[in-house]
Amino acid sequence: QKEVEQNSGPLSVPEGAIASLNCTYSDRGSQSFFWYRQYSGKSPELIMFIYSNGDKEDGRFTAQLNKASQYVSLLIRDSQPSDSATYLCAVLSNFGNEKLTFGTGTRLTIIP
Amino acid sequence: DTEVTQTPKHLVMGMTNKKSLKCEQHMGHRAMYWYKQKAKKPPELMFVYSYEKLSINESVPSRFSPECPNSSLLNLHLHALQPEDSALYLCASSQDESGHTGALSYNEQFFGPGTRLTVL
Numbered sequence: 001q002k003e004v005e006q007n008s009g010p011l012s013v014p015e016g017a018i019a020s021l022n023c024t025y026s027d028r029g030s031q032s033f034f035w036y037r038q039y040s041g042k043s044p045e046l047i048m049f050i051y052s053n054g055d056k057e058d059g060r061f062t063a064q065l066n067k068a069s070q071y072v073s074l075l076i077r078d079s080q081p082s083d084s085a086t087y088l089c090a091v092l093s094n095f096g097n098e099k100l101t102f103g104t105g106t107r108l109t110i111i112p
Numbered sequence: 113d114t115e116v117t118q119t120p121k122h123l124v125m126g127m128t129n130k131k132s133l134k135c136e137q138h139m140g141h142r143a144m145y146w147y148k149q150k151a152k153k154p155p156e157l158m159f160v161y162s163y164e165k166l167s168i169n170e171s172v173p174s175r176f177s178p179e180c181p182n183s184s185l186l187n188l189h190l191h192a193l194q195p196e197d198s199a200l201y202l203c204a205s206s207q208d209e210s211g212h213t214g215a216l217s218y219n220e221q222f223f224g225p226g227t228r229l230t231v232l
Contacts, residue, residue, distance in 0.1 A: 034220065043202055043223040044155065088154055092219055099168060100221060102154035 003027060004091050006103035015112050019076040023089030023103055026070070033065060033072045034100070036088040044088055048074060079110045116224035118203050124230045127193060133227045135186040135203030143167075144186040145221065146178060147202040155202055161186060193231045200226045 004025045013019040021035075032051045036044035050056045050063040050072065062075040072091075076083055089103040116137045125131050135144065143162045147155035160168035161180040175197075177189040186203055204221040 032219065036223075043200075043226045046220055046222060049220055090221075099157060099160065100219075104154055 003101045004089055004103040006087075006089050006106045008104055009107040010109050011106055012109045012111055013079050015079055015081060015110050017079055019079045019083065019108055019110070021074040021076075021087050021089075021106050021108065023072045023074075024070055025072070025089075025091045025101075027091065027093050027101075028067075028070065030067075030070075030091045030093050032092040033063070034090040034092070035061075035063060035074045036090060037083075038086045038088060038105070040086075076108075081110045081112055084108060084110045116203055116205055116222055118201075118224035118227050120227060121225065122228045122230075124232065125190065125193065126232050127195075129193075130189070130191045132190065133188040133201055133203075133229075135188075135224055136184055137205040137222075137224075138184055139205060139207075139222070140183075141205035141207050141222075142183060143206045143219070144180065145202075145204040145206075146176075146186070146188050147204065147223075149200045149202055149226075159188075190229075193229075195231050198229055198231045200228055202226045 004023060006023050034046060035048040037047050038044045048058060048061050048063040050065045053065050053067050056063045060077045064073045086105040086107045088105045090100045092100055119134045123131060145160050146158040148158055149155045157170050158172045159178040164180045164183055175192045179187040203224040206219045206221045
């Protein structure tokens with residue numbers, strides 16, 4: 001059983017629309033959640049992290065966490081072609097535990 | 113300085129060669145990581161160093177040998193690799209206060225640019 005699941009996509013979204021990326025996790029004890037963006041051939045870049053239930057906004061990005069449903073999502077508003085990348089969801093089980101578990105990633109394409 | 117650097121960017125080696133990958137960070141982070149990433153797959157954790165001590169080894173073959181000479185540097189020594197070891201090798205670092213003070217650590221991990229390794 002996969003510990004962190006994401007829809008692999010590809011997810012195609014028109015420019016200017018909202019892109020919605022979803023992630024579920026199996027470890028109910030998971031405490032912190034991260035979204036990384038990875039362009040082809042490049043390394044992952046941390047764009048958002050969230051620890052508490054609810055929404056966290058940073059510019060065009062909003063992370064949403066629902067621990068009861070074991071669900072975390074990333075919304076990208078006013079999508080730009082430069083947002084086209086693979087988005088990796090990562091979960092840390094316990095504070096102080098250095099091991100991140102990654103989902104397989106969702107490939108997002110923004111269509112001009 | 114808010115970045116993790118890795119050298120070399122690209123490396124081609126034969127199966128009998130010995131080479132080393134290097135990683136450096138000057139953010140005062142006390143945890144450093146090696147990941148391996150194959151094409152279209154997520155990063156796979158290989159090793160974790162916390163306060164310069166190896167804390168996690170994900171059952172990595174002994175042909176990969178990590179070393180942490182000090183809190184800013186992390187090396188990965190390579191010997192007798194196989195073609196299937198060709199991948200992008202990523203270094204990451206994070207603050208890890210919990211291991212030292214017992215305080216909570218949020219452990220955001222920041223990645224270096226990676227070394228693209230090809231084993232012939």
